[in-house]
Amino acid sequence: MSRAIRTVIYPGSFDPLTNGHLDVIQRAARLFDRVIVAVASSADKNPLFSLDERRKLVDAATVAWPNVESGDFSGLLVEYVREMSADAVIRGLRAVSDFEFEFQLALMNRKLDERVETIFMMPKDTYTFLSSRLVKEIAQLGGDVSAFVPPEVKVALNEKFALQS
Numbered sequence: 001m002s003r004a005i006r007t008v009i010y011p012g013s014f015d016p017l018t019n020g021h022l023d024v025i026q027r028a029a030r031l032f033d034r035v036i037v038a039v040a041s042s043a044d045k046n047p048l049f050s051l052d053e054r055r056k057l058v059d060a061a062t063v064a065w066p067n068v069e070s071g072d073f074s075g076l077l078v079e080y081v082r083e084m085s086a087d088a089v090i091r092g093l094r095a096v097s098d099f100e101f102e103f104q105l106a107l108m109n110r111k112l113d114e115r116v117e118t119i120f121m122m123p124k125d126t127y128t129f130l131s132s133r134l135v136k137e138i139a140q141l142g143g144d145v146s147a148f149v150p151p152e153v154k155v156a157l158n159e160k161f162a163l164q165s
């Protein structure tokens, strides 16, 4: 019996992609047919990396997984979900501290479109302390981020901060 292709959207700023994000992407890629890592333009967050840079880093780090691709959006997530005919949104939950915001976001998205389901995935415990913000701070201060980000991201961070100093 044939069944429909299951597509999920994993949205975020990914400024930049970390091993925590990658862990969630890999888990989603095992469960679903197609995973779109949707980079939010996040202009109001004043990102370190441009939208294009963030997407290229996602592409480079997920090149080995054929059912993962990057995308980007600047409007409402629920509209992007409809546009891509996706079945659900994936979000990562690191700790209880993520819960309140994520819960609010999921329910708001459901208010905007009741068909949009949000699925939460937990990363490997070693990644629960990881955030893009901390990784940027460590890299800016000259610390080694090799254990926290894929190699392409480490290179990109070093280049960014070398240019700034």
Ligand code: ADP
Pocket (backbone or CB within 6 Å): 011, 012, 013, 014, 015, 018, 019, 020, 021, 024, 090, 091, 092, 093, 094, 098, 122, 123, 127, 128, 129, 130, 131, 132
């Ligand atoms: P946003 O700006 O939307 O919070 P992020 O790029 O920081 O975007 O995160 C995107 C999603 O990935 C969010 O659901 C966030 O909770 C999750 N996430 C971020 N870091 C990790 C991590 N280390 N492990 C698991 N999930 C994570």
